[in-house]
Amino acid sequence: MEEVGSHYWRSLFTNMDYYYLTLTLMILSFLVSKLLFYFIVQKQHSKLLPPGPKQYPIIGNLLQVLLIRKNNSNALESFMNLSKTYGPIITFKLGTLTSISVYSPEIAKEVLQKNDIILANRRVPYTFFTAMKEHSKNSIIALPSSSTKWRVYRKACATRIFSTQQLDSTQILRKRKVHELLDFLHECYKKGEAVNIGEAIFKTMLNISSNSFISKNFVQYHDNGEKFKVFKDIAFGLTEESSRLCLGDFFPLLGFFGGRGARARTRERYAKLSAVFDGAIEERIRTRDLKADSSDCNDILDSLLDLVNEEGSELNRHDVLHLLIDLFIAAIDTTSSTLEWAMAELIHSPTKLHKLREELQQSLGKNGEFEESHILKLPYLNAVVKETLRLHPPGPMLIPHKANDDVELGGFIVPKNTQVVVNAWSIGRDSDIWANPISFEPERFLNSKIDFKGKHFEYIPFGSGRRICPGLPLALRSLSFILASLFYHFNWKVANGMNPEDIDMTCSYGLTMHKAQPLLLIPIPIKV
Template structure:
């Protein structure tokens, strides 16, 4: 399903603005959602703005589904012209006694495109920014790639598990820059004793993974980007090491974890193996701004502007 035309920059920009605008407005909304008492601090109109953006995104996906259904209906024996995820999902809806509806397809696509794009893109931007800011680490990962892939190789998924430094960079990026810093609100099913406190039944529980990632009782030099800390370490982000739960843990752990981690490493490896990079506007890499934006989303305050140089 093509929501943006790769060669139509304008259409791409419109869609990108819709997604980023929706995420920004939702992040602003969240203060009152997480801490009801602080709801009065929420920007007036933010909820209405987010609703409006949501409605626009909804219309884009609804339109794309409608168009595909029309195409399928107009061609008897439609032979899956696109043969993509949307075709498979619609086939599934059409199966006899299927409990999966067209509305479910729409919601799934919204999750896939909105939740997954922003989170993965944000961590990739942070990973690149941290590496540009630390030339020795950048050099180290490029060397690892060169040694593993040789001179004229192609990055394949099968290479990734054999690149320990690249994997350590991913974990370090997830630790320092979790794109969902407070996870999503959970509710206690029953009274729970936790670290000497009682969490009463039905209490809303907010987990601050951002501060866990920067806790000096857990991590040495917590604010510093040091992928080396993960070399030879068992700590992973798959939900059983509570010092690194960027994707949550337990039953509601992010279902996109396998896709996100593969996408992160694959794209980062490809960008670093095939290109050298310099910061735009002749800026010294040491001066890259590494601050987060205001609000509760953890995007970079200033977008990272880099110029690729083909290797």
């Protein structure tokens, strides 16, 4: 009897082993056949693609790109150097993903203007899509430009959020937040404390955005506790995770096996941010229901809820949540990092700083009150902002586009579903376009018609075409107003006894370009 039972169990396990072995072989056969089919098709396409570095079987150029990105501070320069070998349009094969990089204004114009409709969509990163699936389907960043919801979002941005009327009505709020920053810097001066200026500006932009959106402060300047760390982690973390290379981006069938940590972190950060804005929306709706006059706050949330309540509106309450999340993520990190770069460049170049301070004092006097309306009357300030954006564009490689169909770029055929990346950092430092391209020279923009509104393709820090950054008007006001205020009211000394010319100007590569080392400064009030 025991022998019969033993034989039964051995037979069962043998059958199970056979079953699992068969299933495993079937799955492997399916994956291999899919990969072989893909690479056969891609080999046919590759004859029409732009040139590029040597590709290896299956992985293509993935290892080379990983090695370049690993050398963080020199990654952007390494990518730019490839264009000297292969030309202004380069093909990278990254597993199953074909990626085209563009390094010239002429081809950038083909991407962003001539073929704007075909190349208007985005390639959504695997981590972003899987960790925030619901948001990625409702995100102004990820939605296809042909969708009704994307057009509704863009219209809301143009008419309600970033319109001149809305920005004028909230300039008092921005001025109040900048004055809070100046008060904090005065306190640091009295205490003899050095300031991590990037962190201080980040808090300012965080509160400007939170007050503009929902009329609330998120952090206090003296608070470096848990609340500040949470918002800093959300703002930096979500953009950082989006720029990481993930297995699922290059081998979608294997995506489940990689990047679990990145997906978990992204999901957690998104849930925290969603809870903040979702709670604010619910609270505001209850408040508006109790009051006949719903204009108490006059912020972006009120404006969007007014739009939701309009007859025939195509915007709903959940759309408002997704739009606020996108705008928050986009606004904080990019603007604060650009301001830190501007501070570093000016202090690193005392003669340029002297010119700016001289313009401010001549225009405003020694006891003037700086207003946003003064910005247009300060040409050197505007030139400083433009030059900072040329050298340090907020997104060094613009958010990738995706081809909806086969398209011709630079005389080559780029197949459907190819990723197309415009390298704004390299274009802004091209010696064939710019004299002394790596020098900080605001003078190049004086008496120049070149601007950042997407019409001059040698200078596209905010992108161009239908996917140009919708927050450009607010970004420019914030950059100019905060920068002028900091230099109008303070002299600056580099901490730790360093000379201005010794400031570390290396960058940390990512979706947003940060300084590799924080800028530590001692504020010295001009009017003590």
